[in-house]
Amino acid sequence: SAVISQKPSRDICQRGTSLTIQCQVDSQVTMMFWYRQQPGQSLTLIATANQGSEATYESGFVIDKFPISRPNLTFSTLTVSNMSPEDSSIYLCSVDLAGRSGYTFGSGTRLTVV
């Protein structure tokens, strides 16, 4: 299975600012996925990031708010822009190396917006 390094692990940010979360994988992967987990809840897919193309966003998420970069097959970033307290969540990246047989997740970024 893949090893994913995600950072920062946590941050406290002022409203109106932006935070960029980094995700580094130890293997080359075609697709990387970004999820949000609001306090006490399950995971919601934000977007799918393919190398060399624009990310595909799920309903309710837009590129202006959550811009994503995917410069190569092992790295991706998610930016949470113009933050408000409602953006306080855990953000997780994940990859699926073996084709639908199981996803590997980073340890998450716990974001608190004050």
Added chain:
Amino acid sequence: TQLLEQSPQFLSIQEGENLTVYCNSSSVFSSLQWYRQEPGEGPVLLVTVVTGGEVKKLKRLTFQFGDARKDSSLHITAAQPGDTGLYLCAANFGNEKLTFGTGTRLTIIP
């Protein structure tokens, strides 16, 4: 929109007891996974089931995939404090995306 409902949402039991967690959908899924998530960590894959009626065992955990491929269950025998965590089912509905269930927060009391 495909939804995965898990029940119960919260479960707190004594060490040594047995429990079952359920995952249900109104739509057929091509495969289903169970994950466990502990505080400060991402979800960790426990099992993947792909065949209707399939049963898989992982030590004290038994996973079942319904014949109609619209439901699954996780049974834990003789629960231990180390089983405490958030249990998530996640399904693939025939595309590249994984949809997560609503989650079951399990607490095992020593």
